[in-house]
Amino acid sequence: xxxxxxxxxxxxxxxxxxxxxxxxxxxxxxxxxxxxxxxxxxxxxxxxxxxxxxxxxxxxxxxxxxxxxxxxxxxxxxxxxxxxxxxxxxxxxxxxxxxxxxxxxxxxxxxxxxxxxxxxxxxxxxxxxxxxxxxxxxxxxxxxxxxxxxxxxxxxxxxxxxxxxxxxxxxxxxxxxxxxxxxxxxxxxxxxxxxxxxxxxxxxxxxxxxxxxxxxxxxxxxxxxxxxxxxxxxxxxxxxxxxxxxxxxxxxxxxxxxxxxxxxxxxxxxxxxxxxxxxxxxxxxxxxxxxxxxxxxxxxxxxxxxxxxxxxxxxxxxxxxxxxxxxxxxxxxxxxxxxxxxxxxxxxxxxxxxxxxxxxxxxxxxxxxxxxxxxxxxxxxxxxxxxxxxxxxxxxxxxxxxxxxxxxxxxxxxxxxxxxxxxxxxxxxxxxxxxxxxxxxxxxxxxxxxxxxxxxxxxxxxxxxxx
Ligand SMILES: NC(=O)c1ccc[n+]([C@@H]2O[C@H](COP(=O)([O-])OP(=O)(O)OC[C@H]3O[C@@H](n4cnc5c(N)ncnc54)[C@H](O)[C@@H]3O)[C@@H](O)[C@H]2O)c1
Numbered sequence: 001x002x003x004x005x006x007x008x009x010x011x012x013x014x015x016x017x018x019x020x021x022x023x024x025x026x027x028x029x030x031x032x033x034x035x036x037x038x039x040x041x042x043x044x045x046x047x048x049x050x051x052x053x054x055x056x057x058x059x060x061x062x063x064x065x066x067x068x069x070x071x072x073x074x075x076x077x078x079x080x081x082x083x084x085x086x087x088x089x090x091x092x093x094x095x096x097x098x099x100x101x102x103x104x105x106x107x108x109x110x111x112x113x114x115x116x117x118x119x120x121x122x123x124x125x126x127x128x129x130x131x132x133x134x135x136x137x138x139x140x141x142x143x144x145x146x147x148x149x150x151x152x153x154x155x156x157x158x159x160x161x162x163x164x165x166x167x168x169x170x171x172x173x174x175x176x177x178x179x180x181x182x183x184x185x186x187x188x189x190x191x192x193x194x195x196x197x198x199x200x201x202x203x204x205x206x207x208x209x210x211x212x213x214x215x216x217x218x219x220x221x222x223x224x225x226x227x228x229x230x231x232x233x234x235x236x237x238x239x240x241x242x243x244x245x246x247x248x249x250x251x252x253x254x255x256x257x258x259x260x261x262x263x264x265x266x267x268x269x270x271x272x273x274x275x276x277x278x279x280x281x282x283x284x285x286x287x288x289x290x291x292x293x294x295x296x297x298x299x300x301x302x303x304x305x306x307x308x309x310x311x312x313x314x315x316x317x318x319x320x321x322x323x324x325x326x327x328x329x330x331x332x333x334x335x336x337x338x339x340x341x342x343x344x345x346x347x348x349x350x351x352x353x354x355x356x357x358x359x360x361x362x363x364x365x366x367x368x369x370x371x372x373x374x375x376x377x378x379x380x381x382x383x384x385x386x387x388x389x390x391x392x393x394x395x396x397x398x399x400x401x402x403x404x405x406x407x408x409x410x411x412x413x414x415x416x417x418x419x420x421x422x423x424x425x426x427x428x429x430x431x432x433x434x435x436x437x438x439x440x441x442x443x444x445x446x447x448x449x450x451x452x453x454x455x456x457x458x459x460x461x462x463x464x465x466x467x
Pocket of ligand 1: 051052053054055056057076077078079082104105106107108123124125126128146147148173174175397
């Protein structure tokens with residue numbers, strides 16, 4: 001669906017928008033950084049409401065409780081016990097007891113109406129990301145939602161429109177953007193070591209089919225969310241950091257995707273092993289991709305290759321490989337080669353053909369050597385990591401969880417433009433539907449909408465924010 005179709009069909013009428021700002025502390029922000037959207041209005045102590053304090057949500061709450069200048073004032077979940085657990089943890093950390101909301105699926109709306117929230121964190125199952133973000137934006141409250149963001153293109157457009165109209169930011173809680181190595185490599189790109197980032201190959205490669213099932217063999221929320229899909233269903237972990245390296249929405253933009261899925265009957269094998277012969281998927285294995293490969297072309301002719309490979313037996317391997325005009329980085333090995341800097345011998349061209357004799361001389365490839373990324377930390381550690389590494393070391397995902405929360409709050413304290421905005425959230429989310437359409441149609445190229453509507457050409461790359 002393109003933007004014009006969306007605008008025609010969308011149900012964001014003026015009546016709905018008229019409730020904006022009714023209950024928020026948001027004030028008009030100057031338009032800097034990102035198109036029509038502006039920086040946060042600086043706030044000394046960020047007042048946060050959290051929705052969904054299950055596994056992920058409670059984990060992020062524990063991180064948030066260690067971040068300076070923020071206070072959790074409201075907690076919402078379907079389960080009283082989870083709300084209480086979060087309230088208790090907040091009090092134990094030395095804060096006032098947050099108010100609890102646990103009166104059903106839409107009780108979060110009561111929380112949005114309280115009028116004192118600066119930020120809402122949405123850490124619920126996938127199907128709730130979109131409605132909760134929409135309601136937060138309509139209330140004029142900044143929100144940050146868990147990955148993989150939203151699932152459909154019309155949802156991406158709706159969030160874009162609402163965020164622009166309200167001035168409230170809609171961000172994705174993409175913790176992979178905040179890994180120490182990912183941020184150091186971004187810093188190295190910005191300092192010019194790598195040259196031009198040309199191709200990133202990145203992929204979710206781990207065995208996590210368990211996450212798609214409940215203990216009785218029924219499908220969990222993510223299991224339902226991915227059922228029958230042939231495209232990349234969880235793109236943002238790898239699209240997010242890669243997009244930041246490549247300057248997507250900031251000097252470049254996604255253009256189109258081609259995608260191919262491979263069916264390996266993983267659900268049949270898995271359910272037979274763990275739930276027995278009578279499981280429905282043993283008799284009727286769902287037809288869907290067990291491995292998905294997507295290649296995204298950018299407007300400037302670069303390429304992002306994404307793999308999603310989480311169903312088949314395999315050891316854990318998170319993969320990022322950045323090939324740039326002057327070097328390469330490999331995340332799994334945490335190693336790097338910088339073309340004019342790393343060890344090796346490429347002083348003279350090798351293996352050239354002598355035009356007189358036709359003979360190829362000195363048939364040897366240039367000898368280029370890997371070196372540990374750690375060699376560069378002394379000069380290129382991201383300033384944020386240099387400051388918070390000790391605290392981050394105790395948090396999940398290699399410290400990325402803490403640094404993500406730290407940056408989000410810090411950018412609000414200082415009144416900066418957010419690191420991840422609605423254009424990023426929409427672009428990363430949009431891969432689910434576009435790759436699906438491609439994979440179902442013999443890998444035909446499918447356009448990825450430009451949610452910035454051309455603003456990517458003028459937007460600066462993400463700054464190296466200070467600690
Ligand atoms: N970034 C990461 O590394 C990472 C890791 C794991 C999960 N996630 C994401 O986090 C989200 C939550 O996953 P999880 O594993 O914590 O799931 P979970 O089931 O453990 O927790 C979800 C919580 O949301 C609550 N909830 C559901 N509907 C609600 C509603 N209408 N109102 C209020 N609360 C509601 C549930 O009661 C539950 O406590 C998902 O989007 C998932 O993709 C991200």
